[in-house]
Amino acid sequence: MRETVVNEQDFLAAYDPRxxxxxxxxVDVVALTIREGALHLLLxxxxxxxxxxxxxxxxxxxxxxxxxxxxxxxELAEETGLGGERLRRIHLEQLGSYSDPDRDxxxxxxxxxxxxFAPDLPDxxxxxxxxxxxxxxxxxxxxxxxxxxxGRIISDGLERARSKLEYTPLATRFLDPEFTIxxxxxxxxxxxxxxxxxxxxxxxxxxxxxxxESTGASTERGGARGGxxxxxxxxxDARLLHPALLRPAREETxx
Amino acid sequence: MRETVVNEQDFLAAYDPRxxxxxxxxVDVVALTIREGALHLLLxxxxxxxxxxxxxxxxxxxxxxxxxxxxxxxELAEETGLGGERLRRIHLEQLGSYSDPDRDxxxxxxxxxxxxFAPDLPDxxxxxxxxxxxxxxxxxxxxxxxxxxxGRIISDGLERARSKLEYTPLATRFLDPEFTIxxxxxxxxxxxxxxxxxxxxxxxxxxxxxxxESTGASTERGGARGGxxxxxxxxxDARLLHPALLRPAREETxx
DNA sequence: TAAGTTGTTCTCAGAATGAGTTGTTCTCGA
DNA sequence: TCGAGAACAACTCATTCTGAGAACAACTTA
Numbered sequence: 001m002r003e004t005v006v007n008e009q010d011f012l013a014a015y016d017p018r019x020x021x022x023x024x025x026x027v028d029v030v031a032l033t034i035r036e037g038a039l040h041l042l043l044x045x046x047x048x049x050x051x052x053x054x055x056x057x058x059x060x061x062x063x064x065x066x067x068x069x070x071x072x073x074x075e076l077a078e079e080t081g082l083g084g085e086r087l088r089r090i091h092l093e094q095l096g097s098y099s100d101p102d103r104d105x106x107x108x109x110x111x112x113x114x115x116x117f118a119p120d121l122p123d124x125x126x127x128x129x130x131x132x133x134x135x136x137x138x139x140x141x142x143x144x145x146x147x148x149x150x151g152r153i154i155s156d157g158l159e160r161a162r163s164k165l166e167y168t169p170l171a172t173r174f175l176d177p178e179f180t181i182x183x184x185x186x187x188x189x190x191x192x193x194x195x196x197x198x199x200x201x202x203x204x205x206x207x208x209x210x211x212x213e214s215t216g217a218s219t220e221r222g223g224a225r226g227g228x229x230x231x232x233x234x235x236x237d238a239r240l241l242h243p244a245l246l247r248p249a250r251e252e253t254x255x
Numbered sequence: 256m257r258e259t260v261v262n263e264q265d266f267l268a269a270y271d272p273r274x275x276x277x278x279x280x281x282v283d284v285v286a287l288t289i290r291e292g293a294l295h296l297l298l299x300x301x302x303x304x305x306x307x308x309x310x311x312x313x314x315x316x317x318x319x320x321x322x323x324x325x326x327x328x329x330e331l332a333e334e335t336g337l338g339g340e341r342l343r344r345i346h347l348e349q350l351g352s353y354s355d356p357d358r359d360x361x362x363x364x365x366x367x368x369x370x371x372f373a374p375d376l377p378d379x380x381x382x383x384x385x386x387x388x389x390x391x392x393x394x395x396x397x398x399x400x401x402x403x404x405x406g407r408i409i410s411d412g413l414e415r416a417r418s419k420l421e422y423t424p425l426a427t428r429f430l431d432p433e434f435t436i437x438x439x440x441x442x443x444x445x446x447x448x449x450x451x452x453x454x455x456x457x458x459x460x461x462x463x464x465x466x467x468e469s470t471g472a473s474t475e476r477g478g479a480r481g482g483x484x485x486x487x488x489x490x491x492d493a494r495l496l497h498p499a500l501l502r503p504a505r506e507e508t509x510x
Numbered sequence: 511t512a513a514g515t516t517g518t519t520c521t522c523a524g525a526a527t528g529a530g531t532t533g534t535t536c537t538c539g540a
Numbered sequence: 541t542c543g544a545g546a547a548c549a550a551c552t553c554a555t556t557c558t559g560a561g562a563a564c565a566a567c568t569t570a
Contacts, residue, residue, distance in 0.1 A: 025278045025365050064363060068354040097352050097367045099323040108319060110280050112352045226568035227516025242504050249497045482547030483535035
């Protein structure tokens with residue numbers, strides 16, 4: 001093995017990055033939110049080749065003075081039109097890097113994908129630019145043409161989101177700062193895609209230390225179709241849920 | 256917000272990557288193994304500035320024709336001297352990207368770190384190159400000078416490894432293809448850093464579907480200090496453990 | 511006011527977990 | 541060769557956690 005390969009030390013010594021075809025580094029953002037009880041994703045319709053007319057994740061080149069997280073947050077700011085505290089409340093984490101040498105026909109592009117959880121936001125079209133940007137329900141993605149390997153990135157992001165809800169309190173990032181347990185349960189139900197037992201969920205959330213804390217207040221009114229006012233909570237200070245809120249095992253025992 | 260920022264469409268149109276200072280993309284590998292009951296990490300002593308004489312993760316530039324996973328596996332092959340089936344059995348996954356603009360004093364380098372789990376391997380010094388490469392116990396790292404941000408990458412890798420053992424069967428990748436339950440428990444104990452109840456561990460491992468399957472055989476001899484022969488198992492076909500093997504909550508309730 | 515909805519708490523059976531015990535098989539050293 | 545100790549494997553038992561359902565009061569709209 002070793003013999004068949006250029007010695008790394010020599011390789012580095014002889015290496016000048018500029019001799020190689022340039023590698024571009026981009027950030028892409030899988031930004032999720034919940035609208036009208038359905039999980040939505042921020043997408044942009046491409047106005048130029050390649051993949052003209054296809055939908056793509058918001059993203060772009062990393063600039064020389066910013067790291068990847070800053071680049072991703074900048075892209076998010078540009079496309080949502082958000083800034084300041086509203087922007088800061090959005091959860092943003094690194095998802096992974098996508099590096100197939102042929103993923104972009106123009107040149108070698110390594111993209112570092114990020115995952116964002118945001119509360120319901122105004123339509124991106126409300127901004128000054130007439131980018132064709134929109135929050136689309138993730139259920140409608142199968143029928144859309146997606147650019148590059150963004151379909152793959154999105155499904156990785158969705159799976160990451162589902163699993164993050166299990167062991168972190170990040171579900172609260174889909175909600176306003178004050179929320180009811182029922183709203184929190186609705187987040188789990190829409191991200192996981194199946195209903196949960198209301199009573200058990202309630203018991204569990206309140207028993208996990210640091211997940212939520214009571215504000216003492218209640219909602220102004222009962223539910224739209226009746227029922228008592230609900231108590232209001234805010235996110236607690238836990239970064240991880242112990243014990244976790246595991247999603248019920250799928251009937252196929254994942255073998 | 257939006258107004259203060261160059262419009263992305265225009266930015267891309269006007270953008271030629273070669274106008275920017277080149278961004279280099281490297282892969283680094285946090286390769287873990289278990290030797291003599293202790294967790295070890297593959298490190299290389301740097302022979303040239305910057306950080307001359309410091310210890311660094313094995314890694315290097317991604318080549319034009321390979322993706323990141325291939326680059327990481329190549330680095331692993333070069334430094335361990337392994338190939339073929341032995342190399343293929345090593346678990347390799349992406350850990351994350353590290354992108355501080357100043358992380359390498361020479362130029363802008365974005366490194367995509369990977370995490371590897373390997374069974375006990377011969378010393379890297381056995382290869383033809385006299386690289387100063389060695390498997391070092393992770394407990395000895397605090398006292399070593401580490402290059403770049405590799406200390407950070409390593410601790411992220413260790414935390415990822417600890418958590419991966421909870422919900423995947425990857426602990427088996429630290430072992431030979433056939434192993435005993437006690438050897439498997441030893442992997443958990445050294446990675447997690449505390450002893451586990453032998454009886455409960457045994458019950459749990461055998462009850463998780465697809466974690467291990469019996470070979471029907473037993474070890475040739477009993478334990479070094481006595482005891483009966485142990486039954487041999489091999490890894491099952493599960494990719495995820497359901498239910499997971501959760502590590503006991505640390506006494507501070509992680510708030 | 512009646513009918514229906516929902517937030518919250520409770521009950522109870524079954525499953526999973528932590529801790530300890532038992533029986534047996536083996537190695538080593540006296 | 542035998543006894544002491546080690547450790548694999550299986551078991552028991554008390555406790556905790558979970559899933560499912562029921563109860564009930566507080567609210568809505570019709």
